């Protein structure tokens with residue numbers, strides 16, 4: 506991994522930390538809040554790809570471990586991993602990796618709809634599977650009940666999928682156009 510990759514991964518970790526300044530929404534019947542940071546997780550995977558995306562979220566989790574107040578409300582420290590939302594946090598590098606893996610293995614155009622599917626699988630299905638199971642374990646509730654309680658997050662998380670997919674598809678389109686323009690320039694100067 507190059508220095509540039511490390512810098513990009515750190516930059517996206519910072520973006521997720523900044524999203525943590527938006528207050529989390531505590532909802533009734535759930536010990537886990539609605540947070541804007543999942544938008545950052547989806548965006549990171551969709552823009553950086555698998556390896557850099559996972560690295561970025563690993564950096565973000567490391568910031569929590571060392572006590573940086575990067576979660577909404579300034580929460581931090583290793584103890585947050587032991588709470589009901591701990592599994593959701595631990596799922597984030599896997600989610601970013603999965604979204605990025607799909608992006609890295611996409612043949613042809615990375616369209617909005619493809620990204621919608623990728624962010625849905627990585628940012629919702631994988632996150633809920635891991636986070637829900639962990640929450641059931643920590644709070645000692647039945648697994649089915651934990652998964653049902655995750656459904657409340659779906660409307661907000663689908664909106665985040667849309668936003669991340671819109672942004673990332675535009676970015677991928679621009680980078681393809683820039684690459685084409687630079688190839689054309691090279692051809693012109695060599696002929």
Ligand SMILES: O=C(O)CCCC[C@@H]1SC[C@@H]2NC(=O)N[C@@H]21
Pocket residue numbers: 529537538539540541543576577585590591593594632636658661662
């Ligand atoms: O701040 C924390 O302690 C982590 C919060 C985890 C929130 C989960 S992630 C998936 C789902 N979508 C949300 O907006 N909230 C939950």
